[in-house]
Amino acid sequence: MTSPLRRIGLRVIALGYLIVILVAPLALVFYRTFEDGIGPAWDALSTPETVNAFKLTLIITAIAVPLNTIFGIACGLAIVRRRFRGKGVVNALVDLPLALSPVVVGLSLFLLYGLDGWFGWLGDHGIQILFSLPAMVIATIFVSLPFVAREVVPTLREIGDEQEQAARTLGANSRQTFWRITLPAIRWAVIYGVVLTTARCLGEYGAVAVVSGRLQGETETATLRVEERYESFDLAGAYAISIVLALIAVLVLVAMTAIKPKEEAA
Amino acid sequence: MRRRFIVLALLAAAVASSVAAASTKDTRLSLVAYSTPREAYNQLIPEFQKTQPGNGVGFSQSYAASGDQTRAVKAGLNADVVALSLAPDVDELVAAGLVDAKWKRQSYRGMVTNSLVVFVVRDGNPKQIRGWSDLIRPRVQVVTPNPFTSGSARWNVMAAYGAQRKLGKTDKQAQGYLLKLFKNVVSQDKSARDSLQTFNAGRGDVLLAYENEALFAQSRGQKLPFVIPRSTILIENPIAVVKTSDHKAEANAFLRFLRTPAAQRTFAENGYRPVNKAVAREFTKRFPARPGQFTIEQLGLGGWERVQKRFFDPRTGVMARIERQVGGVTG
């Protein structure tokens, strides 16, 4: 296929890039975690606060990922297969959440749900959004919104809709077409989209920190525990929690890529 | 007939449940504090709970940067007691109608702990940094948090300015000093803890920090030798009860407890200078008094309210002008 020289050249570029930008930092995180033995890492991970924090992170992730996945697939299908006015705007709007820094996300949620916010009156009716699970979920959904959609759109474009059209002429309805033809065709896009979304939800810190109120034992996520360990000069503990988050993300990737359908991809 | 019966039953249930609620003393105080006194309060809260007024009082705690906490409380974060890093943050809550303006009339003018601005230096102090004049020497690199991203960093600026005024310099000369100082600043991290990490990573010869932070870091095994300059500002940390609290009695009891000698000793063990003068005298070895020490009030500039406007207004403030000059921007 490609000449061996070119192949090695590309490999060197890719691996060099990854080593400098990704592998070296990860290796350092591992090193710093276990620099003083397994003690500090274990201490940080085994406190009830940390365990509860992981639970909270997983709950938020378990809500945000499915919602964004459904949205991402529907949005991708709409953008690629349907004709409607304002498609370019919808396309750009999907990416826009990323351009907001966590500080700005927090500010906007305060403007909406704070005491003097647009929906501040909800508090008078006993509905607590800020400094409670709802705001943390909203913030997490916001920052991880685009990924499934972004993965699905180029793949849908690439595969074209001939197979779907063929299915239609054979009498399949929309639902059958979707589940039997479309979804399997975009499975890699959905898999990578879900993995990206999950990793993002696990690692979200800034926006959730602002809207959580950081109530010890109640609204602390794993990343907030990292901050707490950092503030206490327990860097090994902070890194240890981060490594567990990274491991969960890798596990999700492994699990999803292991669900290979019987027929292998081309 | 049936309707009347139902109404009576509901009334009875309502009365019964409210009686039940009143008889359980399940008070929960929400403490919203800035980030550094976490360890201290972890010790103080159980101590309070052992006292009679603290018996049966549960606590929910939140620790974050002082500015973040102020904004959170304004946005509706439930708080009974706010322990913030500097008075202007509490005043912001007063302006929002959440804290009584009379909070400054409490004992010790509403403060609960003190600290000082100090110079953290490298091991062995190779550049021999002892006083403010050393900071503006050529090739001395200074690390300080940015006074616009960190309210607490404003203590550093006022310490520098005030030390010059204490030497007899005029206002103009003191501002000139600030310009020279910031020309030597090589990093303006967003928070005190970040600037400490920057310093630890090898940047700079001296870090402007707070004594309690340096002591806390030392207690955590960080090697952070520091020098207290002859003239420096007394950092005063306020504490107040929130107006909308449902548990004002318990909250006030907690505040009173924090000013007792026992609690002040716990603060001292955690690196904070006690406001209680008698307890402070017990710790003179750990917390030497500096001859040129001053408070923000003693600078005669009208307190924090005037200082905020004059020095830290993002457009017209003295520091805004100085940052522009240092950054090479005209205007």
Add this chain to the structure above:
Amino acid sequence: MSTVDVASRPVRSVKLQSERASTALSLGLVTTYLTLIVGLPIAALVFESLNGGWAGFWEAVSSPEAVGALKLTLWTSIAVALLNAVLGTVTAWVLVRDSFRGKTLVNAIIDLPFALPTIVAGLTLLALYGPQSPVGINVAFTTTSIVLAMLFVTLPFVVRTVQPVLLELDQELEQAAKSLGASNWQTFRRVVFPNVLPGILSGVALAFAKAVGEFGSLVIITGNLPYKTQVSSVFIFSRIESGDRAGAAAVAVVLLAISFALLLSIGAIRHYATRHDRD
């Protein structure tokens, strides 16, 4: 002939009606979700930014510090997006088409910049490429450090948007081109690249947006020197900390507007580049 047509017409039109209904429904759901999750917060920001009127808005965004931070943020983000376009595509290619020991492991760690909290990312980059760098590379407190930190957090984007496209790409086309005498470069340029371009552009858009909004990992390693290494996200934070919510919102809105315009442009480029694929 006509009887057959008449007989088949009602069935098709019923199908078309349900198609249109499902289109309307799915489109409605998508736009509702977008409006609630994205539209509301941005609307709130726009309203807040005008709290001081147009004069206040203009004053906030035209200050030298705001403009300096904006310029720095934009050019570093664009540079990072372009770097990602090239390096990310190469990485995706190597991960899909090449095989070497440890490839599965490398593939598994690509998403980790997302999973790591930004505090950790920032500290690690500072330790590796700062004053105490074990490899002697010290770029901390310079604009290079901004690019470095942005590269870290945007690494997964182009790689992960190009990978699925490459996986679905029919290699027969390339083999056909080769057998017809095309060189490697020609094959890439004429066969592979046009198909992969939409994926690259998607990733580039994401990378640019993320770089513009990055905060946590940038904050320590850049030293945050105003007018020199202060990016917009930190400047906005300084406005919030100073109590100037409207000013902070104003700068955020300008940043968003510019990002939105660039995202629309990338979408237009993609639309143009794929015009031959559409019927």
